[in-house]
Each structure stands twice: as structure tokens, then as C-alpha cells.
Amino acid sequence: MTSETSTYQPVTACRSPALTGTVNVPGDKSISHRSLILGSLAAGETHVTGLLEGEDVLRTAAAMRALGADVFKDAAGVWHIFGRGVGALSEPDGVLDMGNSGTAARLLMGLVASCPFTTFFCGDESLHKRPMGRIALPITEMGAKITSRSEGRFPLAVTGNQLMPIDYELPVASAQVKSAIMLAALDTPGVTRIVEPRPSRDHTENMLRHFGAEVTVTALENGSREIMLCGQQELTPTHIIVPGDPSSAAFLVVAAAIIPGSDITILNVGLNPLRDGLFETLVEMGADLDVLNVRTEAGERVGDLHVKGGPLKGIEVPASRAPSMIDEYPVLFVAAAFATGKTVMKGLRELRVKESDRLATMAVGLKACGVSLEELEDGLIIDGTGTAPSGGGTVSTELDHRIAMSFLILGLATEQPVTVDDGQVMETSFPGFVQLLESLGGQFSQGPHA
Template identity: 45%
Template sequence: CGNSGTTARLMMGLLAGRELCGTLTGDASLRRRPMRRITDPLVRMGARVREPEGEGVLPIQVCGGALRPIEHLSPKASAQVKSAVLLAGLSAGVPVTVHEPLLSRDHTERMLRGMGVEVVTEEADGGWRTSLTPPEGPLPPLDLRVPGDPSSAAFFVALALLADQGELRISGVGINPTRTGLFRVLARMGGFVEIHDERVEGGEPVADLLVRPARLCGTEVGGAEIPSMIDEVPVLAVLAARAEGETRITGAGELRVKESDRIAVLVQNLCALGVEAEELPDGMVVRGTDRPLRGDVRTDGDHRIAMAFGVLAALPGNRIRVDDPGCADVSFPGFWERLDEAAGGSAAPAHGTAPAAPHRADGIIVAIDGPAGSGKSSTAKAAAAALGYRHLDSGAFYRAITLAALRAGIPVERWAELSAEELEALGVEGIPTPGGYRMTLWGKDVSAAIRAPEVNAHVSPMAAVPAVREWLMGALREAGARGGLVADGRDIGTVVFPDAELKLFLVCAPEERARRRLLEQGAANLSPEEIRAETERLAGRDAVDSTRAVAPLRQAEDAVLLDTTALDFAEQVEAIVRMARERAGG
């Protein structure tokens, strides 16, 4: 399911009513998000759910079949919970009812009604009740035109409101009343957002928006407004940073279990830019300022955080850098180009949203690259311990993927065709430890297994697979977000951490590399023949690694070349620690 919580949760509902079993998983961020509010009502209906991690998080196996009707009382308004139950009832052919304290998004209900399903939503018992009666036969096909996403449009609405002049027209935006809470709040704040040419397309209300600059004032937001704008709170927070007075947001505790803890991350970044802000248990208080904003934004890999602060970065006078602009691609590929276009280029948003200059809370990043057997991993681990840093062995991640593919029985000749979804389904994860990372496969430690000869023989072709490179890049960069890291591996300084404060490229004479490699693997009393054979094997691997199309082995232009042939282990570590301390300023 990648990073999509909606996909995972709605698929659980569909699977629950079918005579089959399916396992759902996602990226590292999604695997941390709570799922039991979805699985609990499905289990009550009769679905069988297995949680390998045992903590209500992905991966989760759902085995469906004949289900019982249910009347579910949801403690919070959640369109995902509601939709999962509705789809389970539809799939199994049983009536279901969901009670919510507030009205949540109703896209699922509208779509099902368009296909002839009887879905009734009404006020009841101080809240809202949605009931589905399953049809007797198959559903008819439906031609559906999906309107523009109001959550994506919100970033451009914010840009136009905060601009000095001009106007912005956005065509074909969905204005479903369960999604447009932000527009109603903006009207209260003095924002100029006009709605033109209202129409209905595929059962959804759609309109064109006209937005002009406006002087905003602070407001209070909470209660029944939040479900209709939960994804737009990051946009509201950056607008509040430029509004006159104080904006108080409450009732948004759900934000703490999104792709990041959005409440904490928003407040931390606003404060880092010079905006007065504070956390509340379920929201925040932001006090606006008209001072130029300066600083770096840490996204924690959250697409909405990146895009919200990208709006501030695009405004003249601000100098803001977003540390991971690429994470916006999760929901809005091409966002930065569109933002640049909307800003007219005059604000130089591409510059403002370039990767941040290093700003590490826990220390610098030391990136160590070089051919196999040059001493990267063992030296990096010892240097990290001496510096009090964490050790990141990127090769261990590639090895874990290789081991998982071998155990899953995926033919080597098919590796080049592996998709991101297939890689996610392999169950590989690097678990942070005080000194580094522990590689696991479906929760089981495989630190020893990834060093087996069979893995050694196959890791290089796996590392050449583009999808593997792309899939692992996010995990590796997330590990280095706060610094305090000694990372080793292929292209670690050229691709993974191009802004590392210290880059080293370790080299070693071929025979010495072979000897070290064999000793590292536990060999003893090495013969000349063994060393010669390993030297030839490493030479072949070097040829593959240096000529592969994806991220070939090469020395970064600004890397320090360190020949370790004549250095013993302690001398290697000492040299690296000395240089790292010099770069870190002491």
C-alpha cells in the first residue's frame, strides 16, 4: 500500500467480505500507523485478522468470508473506519450501520449511491448515522470523473492569499461540504476565496476557485470543523503564521498519528523559522508575525509538511529550505514545478525549496564509501562508537532485501522487474538501536543470515535494480535526518548523503582487501590459493559495481581518499575520528 493509509484501510473492508486471505503492508511510515480501529469492527463482523507484529500495525492479514451485520459506534468521526465497514457489508452482502459523533467525509457513500446502492446518512442521537443495505445483484459499472483534490488545491489557495498582488484561478476543484472546512475557516479569517460555476460531476459537487491576496486575522478552529479539514491543518498552520493575532486549533489529535506527528513537527518548524507557536494535546496555538522567515524545515518525510512550508518558502523575503522536497511526490508529483509556476518565478521557490544545508540535531554525517574489503563497515562501526554516533551500514539493507527475495523464492532473473509493492511485501525493516540498526525480516533478527555466502553472491545484482535503490533511499535518508551518523556503503556520499559534512573513500591493495574480507567472514589460516581466489572474485565484483547503470561505484568529488593498505584497524579508526571531530568543530 506504499504510504497510503486510505488504501490499506479500505482494502481491509473489501477483503473481509471475500472468501480469501490477503496480507496488507506498507512503507516504514505506514507500518507505524494504528489499524485496530479498522480491524476491531471487522473482527466483530466475523473476519479473521492476524497481526504478525502483534501491535495493531501493518503487516496485517485479513481472511474474509460470511460476515454478520453490525451496528458500529465509532468514537471519532473517521471516513476510513466508516468506509471500511460499508465496503465489508457490501462485499459480504450484509446490512451495516455506522454511528459517528460528527459528519465525516462521504465520498464512498456518494460513489455507492451512484451505482444504485441504498446508503442513507442522517442525524441521529446527537451524531450521524450511515446505513447500507446491500443490493441483491451485482453493481452496474459507473463512469466517474474525479474532481480536483481540495487538499492539493489548498496549498495554492494559501500561496495566493499570502501574495502581494495578482489573483489565482483553480478550475474543477471538488467542493464536497465534508471536505471544505478550510474554505469556511478562511472566510472567517478574512480570506478572499470565491466559488464560481458550481456543478455536479459524478455525484460530487465541483467548482472553480478565484483567490486574491488578503490580510488574514487569527481565529479559533475546532470541534465539528476538524473532520472536514483534517488534512488541511498544515496549510492552516502556515497561514496562521502570517495572520494578525493568535490562531488556536483544537480537536485535531488525529494529526499525531499521521505520516508524522504533525502537531509536533508543525510547531517545531514554525518555532525554528521564528514564529511563536506552542503545542496543545490535540492541536496548537500559532501567533502570526510579519517578519521575514529564515531557517530550515525538517519534514520527517511527511508530504503535507513539505508542501505547506514550501508555500512559505515561495514568498518574497523568506529564506526557507525544506530538507526533503521529494516526499511531496507521495500525493502530488510535480508539486514544486506547479508551485514555481503559480508564484510566477519571481519568488524563486525552487531555490527556497532546495535540499537544506546540513542542520543536524545530533551531530554531523560521516559518509564512507569504497570497494568491498576496503574496511568500510568494521571501521565505520568502530568510528561511530568512538564518536558517540550511530552506525548505518547501507549494505545491510541491500543484503536484507536480497535475503528476503531468496527466501521468497523469487527467481534472480525476475529481480530487475520487482516493483515497490513487491519490495514492501518482503517484510524487511531496519530497527533503530542505540548504536545503529538491526536488520529484521518479518520482525525476526537476520543480522547473521544476511552475511551468508548465498547472499554475498547475489547482493550486487540486487543493488543494481532501480526499484530497490529508490525504495531504500527513503529509509536511509530518514535514518540520517538528525545526523550523528557514520554511514558506509556504495554511493553513500554521492547519492544517499550528498550533503554529508565528511566524505571518505577508502581504498586498499587487492590482496589485502581479499585477506580482510575472508577474515571478516570467519575464515582462519588463510592459504595463498584462498586469497588469490577471493582477489579474483572481488575484482569481478568491482567491475560490475563500477559499470552498473544505477549508482555505479565512484568517488565523490569532495571525498577524502584514504588508503588503508598500510594502516591497522586502530589507525584507520583514529584517522576517521580525528577528521570527523575537525569537521564538527571540535
């Protein structure tokens, strides 16, 4: 059971003139996943505008339909979700194919753990390599049964049960593990308590409140955080406006920062304080980045980003910041390649179990493009010269969308073009990535460089 892998489609990025213009980026992937899942648990109709229509999120929409919700998009682009209510999902007729989406896989494993049936999951080649044991452990402690390959890898089956509440301390900060437990707890009687060692992104907590649920979050003295959720609450249908994804905006921000003379504005970007670590880091590196028009929408902080090109300097990035920017490190590695001096980035073991081993894959590709670096077990040290690296490499994406986009950003500013072996993988999170950058002045070609 494996979803099909598309034929590879190489894309090349070439040294580009200054980027200019004002744009929007696609909707936040994390919020889009959660709006579909929680909308399907609210009894009635939920409306979602700005939903990310990338392959990962569309896998979640298909899964929620298979579990009994009515999910569709109207002619105006608004998504409608007619939910079943907490505890009222139905057994799917077939296997839930998660494609490349680790987020969808992990959240839905938690969701179906309390359902009185067996749910079968599969994914693509990349997802089948990713360990799911961190999700399996707490939900089996709650009473579900999981049958899988070694280390909890896909394909697998979750047999739901009437669960018991759990008091669980996360070994590492993980929004996906935390969210899976919370989704399992929604139809579990009693109070489930989760302690995370450091705050991780809190979109699930925010969105549960937006649907009317009571979630208590308490900061503890040692820097950890306690989340308390009482099960068997009803969710109230609502309207959700999905902000632009900060992880997608990160690529445009770095592109503008490393290309001299650039001046761009990105509108309506989500600025959740647990997601904005990259922007904070770039400012510390000297980037000309301003946040404008800050407001709150659907419980999330939103604003506009104005960034200009200019010199960057190497810094030591605090390891404690990693949970707030874990998905943005690949493109931060690119920014560091243009900075003057060493940029030290540690505490990143999580990157070795993403869609690919992002530390190893980025290190290999950056070296092939003339970047001086040292690969650590838990990070990278990049020694920038303040000038553009040579480029000229052809990079294997390892079926990882963020690897592909990061190296295309690199190629917009290197001396020689940079090619990624497959641009199709970018559709999982950022449909229209190349076209949007072309609208700002970015130079690309299909296929390998000559």
C-alpha cells in the same frame, strides 16, 4: 516486508513575487481511491477521467489488479476498470504493498475482510508506524481474522470470512473506518448500520450511489449521523469524472492568500460540504476568496476558486470543523503564521496519527522558521504578527507529503528561504507540485539553501 524508501531530495522555497494565473490541480485523492475500488467490484467496464496519478493512488490500482480486476490507462489518459463483481475478487499472488498510503491500506483491509482467502499487507517505514486497530476492531467483530504487530500495525494479514452485519458506533468521526466497514458490508448478507458522532467526508456513500447501490443516510438529533447499507447489492459500471482535490488546492489558495498582490484561479475543484472547512476558515480570517461556477458532477459539488493576496486575522477555529479539514490543518498553520493575532486550533488529536505526528512536526518546523506558537495535546495556538516570519529553517518532512508541501508554501513568503529535507514524498498526492507553483511565479531550487 517494507516498501523501499527513496533517497532524500531536498527542495528549497524562496520569497516569491505575486502569484498569477489560472491552473488545475490533480484529481481528488479520496475519490480516485474509491473509483478504482468500486469500479473493480462492478461487473463490467468503468471509465475514470481525471484520476490522480500520485503514488498513493497507483498503489490502489496495483492492488486491484492483484485482486483480479483489469485496470489500465489508455493513450488519451482515461482509466479503464474491468470489474469482477461483488464477492468475486481473487486471491493475490503476493503481498499488497501500500507504500505510504493509509487510505488505501485501511479501505482495502475492509474490502478483503469478506473474501475467502488471506491477504498480506505491507507499506513503507511511515505506514508501518501507523496504528490500524480502529479498522481491525469492527471488521474482526464482523468475522474476519487479522494477524498483525502490536496495535494492529503493518505488516499484517487479513483472513476473510463470510461476515455478519454489524451495528457499530464509531468512537470518533473517521471516513476511513466508516468506509472500511461499508466495503466489508458490501458482500455481507443483511443490513449494516454505522453511526458516526459527527459527519465525516462522505465520498464512499456518494460513489456507492453513483454505482447504483442503495445507501441510506440519516441525520440524528444529537448531531450524529446514521448510515445503513444492505449487503450483496450488485454495482453497475459507470463513468466517473474526478474533480480537483480540495486538499491539493488548499496549498495554492494559502500561497496566494499570504503573498501580497497575488491573483489566481483554480479550476474544477471538489467542494464537497464535508471537505470545504479550510476555505470557510480562510474567509473568516479575511482571505479574499470567491467560489465561482458551482455545479454537480458524479454526485459531487464542484467549482472554481478565485483568490487574491491580502491581510489575514487570527481567529478561533471551531473544533467541530476538524473532520471537514483534517488534512488541511498543516497548511492552515502556515496561513496563521502570517495573520495578525492568535489563531486557536483545537480538537486535532487525529493529526498525531497521520503519516507523521503532524502537530509535533509542524510545531518544530514553524518554530525553526521564527513562528511564535504553543503546542497543545490536541492542537496549536499560533501568535501571528501580521508580517512575514523570518524563515531560514531546514525542516524534516518525516516522510509526510503534507508537511513537505506546507513548509514549501511557507518559504514562498518568509524573509529567508525554507528547505524541506525531502521533496520526493510530495509525489504521493501532488505530482508536479513545484512545477505547478513555478508556473504561477513561485521560486524554488533543488537542494538546501546556501
